[in-house]
Amino acid sequence: MPDDNRPNPEALLEAVRRESRGKLKIFLGAAPGVGKTYEMLQAAQRKHAEGVEIVVGVVETHGRAETQALIDGLEVLPRRTIEYKGRTLDELDLDALLKRHPQLALVDELAHANAPGSRHPKRYLDVVELLDAGIDVYSTLNVQHVESLNDVVAKITRVRVRETVPDSIIDLADEIEVVDTTPGELIQRLNEGKVYVRAQAERALKHFFQPGNLAALRELALRRTAQRVDAEMLDYMRQHAIEGPWAAGERVLACLDPSPQALDVVRAARRTADQLRAPLLALYVENERHAVLNETERAQLIEAERLAERLGAEVHVVPGRAIDEEVLAFCRQNNVTRVVIGKSQRSRLFELRHGSVVDRLVRNAGGIAIEIAPSGTPSTTPPATSRPRRAIDPWALLEGAVMVALAAAAGIGIHSVVPISNVSLVFVVPVFIAAMRHGLAASSFAAILAVLSYNFFFLPPLYTFTIADPHNVVALFFLLFIAILASALASRLRTQTVRLRAEARRSADLYGFGRKLADVATLDDLLWVVVAQLARSLKVEVVVLMPERRGDPASRLQVRAAFPPEDEIDEADLAAARWSWDHETPTGAGTDTLPGGRRLFLPLGTAQGKVALLGVLPREQDGPLPPEQRRLLDALADQVAVAIEKMLLVEQVNEERVTAERERVRSAMLASVSHDLRTPLASIIGAISSLRTYGGYDEKAREELLATAQEEAERLNRFVGNLLDMTRLDAGAIAPRLEPVDVGDLVSTALRRATPLTAQHTVRTSVAPDLPPVQADFPLIEQALFNLIDNATKYAPAGTAIDVDAVRDGDAVEIRVRDEGPGIAEDALPHVFDKFFRAASGDRKRPGTGLGLAIARGFVEVQGGSIAASNRADRSGAAFSVRLKAAS
Helix, strand or coil, X not given: CCCCCCCCHHXXXXXXXXXXXCCEEEEEECCCCCCXXXXXXXXXXXXXXXXXXXXXXXXXXCCCHHHHHCCCCCEECCCEEEEECCEEEEECCHHHHHHHCCCEEEECCCCCECCCCCCCCEHHHHHHHHHHCCCEEEEEEEHHHEHHHHHHHHHHHCXXXXXXXXXXXXXXXXXXXXXXXXXXXXXXXXXXXXXXXXHHHHHXXXXXXXXXXXXXXXXXXXXXXXHHHHHHHXXXXXXXXCCCCCCXXXXXXXXXXXXXXXXHHHHHHHHHHHHHCCCEEEEEEECHHXXXXXXXXXXXXXXXXXXXXXXXXXXXXXXXXXXXXXXXXXXXXXXXXXXEXXXXXXXXXXXXXXXXXXXXXXXXXXXXXXXXXXXXXXXCCXXXXXXXXXXXXXXXXXXXHHHHHHHHHHHHXXXXXXXXXXXXXXXXXXXXXXXXXXXXXXXXXXXXXXXXXXXXXXXXXXXXXXXXXXXXXXXXXXXXXXXXXXXXXXXXXXXHHHHHHHHHHHHHHHHHHHHHHHHCCCHHHXXXXXXXXXXXXXXXXXXXXXXXXXXXXXXXXXXXXXXXXXXXXCHHHHHHHHHHHHHCCXXXXXXXCCCCCCCEEEEEEECCEEEEEEEEEECCCCCCXXXXXXXXXXXXXXXXXXXXXXXXXXXXXXXXXXXXXHHHHHHHHHHHHHHHHXXXXXXXXXXXXXXXXXXXXXXXXXXXXXXXXXXXXXXXXHHHHHHHHHHHHHHCCXXXXXXXXXXXXXXXXXXXXXXXXXXXXXXXXXXXXXXXXXXXXXXXXXXXXXXXXXXXXHHCCCCCEEEEEEEEXXXXXXXXXXCXXXXXXXXXXXXXXXXXXXXXXXXXXXXXXXXXXXXXXHHHHHCCCEEEEXXXXXXXXXXXXXXXXXXX
């Protein structure tokens, strides 16, 4: 943490975001009936008197005359009515309010659930949209509707409130005004019928409105408001780079370290926080010593962090060198007023040499109280007197000796050519190299060898370790001092570099993981990327479980992805997974729930709910994951949850789009079929009824009626045939029998069948005599050609010509049907082969279901051909062409 005087950038960005949207003021009530709406309307009337433009979006007066009187003079927006299960519901007209766009909108009852069919399921989401549009909002809320307090209120009142508001909405508010009254006064209002009608008031007095309940609710409201005020003060300090602490409210910090005493520190900090009724934070400074912790110390650190989380602390880990500096910097940035730390069990000599973190904290704390936690945990290991040491690598010592020998040879060579007095600097080089490559032990060994080599080869008498000149003793001492100091600095630099590389690697893993998640297109691909990346990054085995049926809480969990792919979970692990899923808490290895399990299960969820379950099995070490790996896992798990939810939402949107398209097609089919089937049926029924009712028709009239009935029956038969053909196409039930087909026979058969349809048109045919046969199914391709001719007769005016010709085009034969009608509009060309699509044709109503061209395309493509539509280039009219492969 840099100790500078700059404002916090995140706090400044949040301030900018708040300036770009509307302001929210919440009137928070300790209980129903305390007068939230009344207070909101009074504040609105004061704003109205100041000239602020106010619109009442929705205000619930509950029939109270004094509340209704405060609405007078304010513009009231009419509510939107929604019909639901035979009832008419009145809701906020969000669109009308956004269009009206007043300076201030009054929206009562923030936790209200909107009627089905509204844009948002909850009213607080309507308020968020108003704020995003730049409209200021006044709203009301009871403390029992706050999500984080829902369970607490249920225990106090034995009444669970179903309509809740997430705490993020409280944090979104720019102002919160607590509306409160004493329990006695509120009970008096109930008895007077000012809150509920008498029968309802009597039930409320026996259950919810007990004096003890009301007192507890008042405290909850005040506490929640105090938390919001404390957060506002902290944001202000960060925005203006004000160095804390401001002791307006207490904040307690527990300093963690990898010792048994850390547990006592956490417990003492929790007791202090409870006494002060203050939030608790926990901090671990990850310095260079962290890299050389042994397994026992790592386990103790993990246990301390888990205990802090169980006791409700907000755990932070920061990298740094000096523990006291990082702790004080964290306290000033987070307005911590009290620090609880343990006193190490080190010798007095060690503290004289290295100093004491506690002493430095007390000396530099300023206005921060430092509390030394008593040690109640007996240490099972002897007190540490120095930093844990790693085993010395003999090859590192050998490498240092070789480099010193090379430096001595280089010094002798240089001195023989150019006699210089400061040739001793040559020996600093191997010391630096040893420190950078192998650490302090190897560099100290190299420093001692370097001093001895310099004495042996360069100080008279030469080639002995005797020092004749006393001045050389001083020079040799400073050479040793400089070499050891340089090695210590280089070793520290190496340790910091290793730590920074690890941090950079973790950051790169997070960045690369995020990019991979963004590139996948399907849920299965996403889950495979997740398990593979987690397995490589954490050296663990990973499984992802999801319910068989999405949205069904009783659905059985099943493995959707695993790495290695053959990985499976046994019944014990499956039971732990089910517990973790049902209770939405981490379960298994390294947790307090079923800690004997082999795997750690983490539920993956977002604000919308849980989406999957992650199971992790360490492969390279026994016991729980180290703290840094657990933090990396938590960070990656958050990304995974968001990515899975995004993929599920995409699938849901696609499913809804398909459903909507299916519904649109069904509606279009029903509308088309109901009209186009009813028309020929009406003609047939009319003709038969006339023949049966009126027997005096002459032969010619009877023949005309019978001809009409036959024509309409054939038309009805075509409609039904089209529907059946389209059903077969959609079901994939058409298997063409391909064989050589003569094009001339195909054209003549289709035209002969279409003779009744072309009676009012001139048909011109042109079939090249040398055309080869085509590879096709004769009945199917004949039906497709008939549909094209039928389409031409519908849109071409009577007396115009219809041209049917066939020509060779390379290894294919092209059959064209052209008419002299109005042609096809440019915007309709891409859709002419769609099901139930019927092109606009002026005022004339064209018969048909809109399936003929769709069936023609299906029949042609199922045989390996192609069909296209265009407009004629030589005159007005449409042109359809069918390409079929010539038979070999």
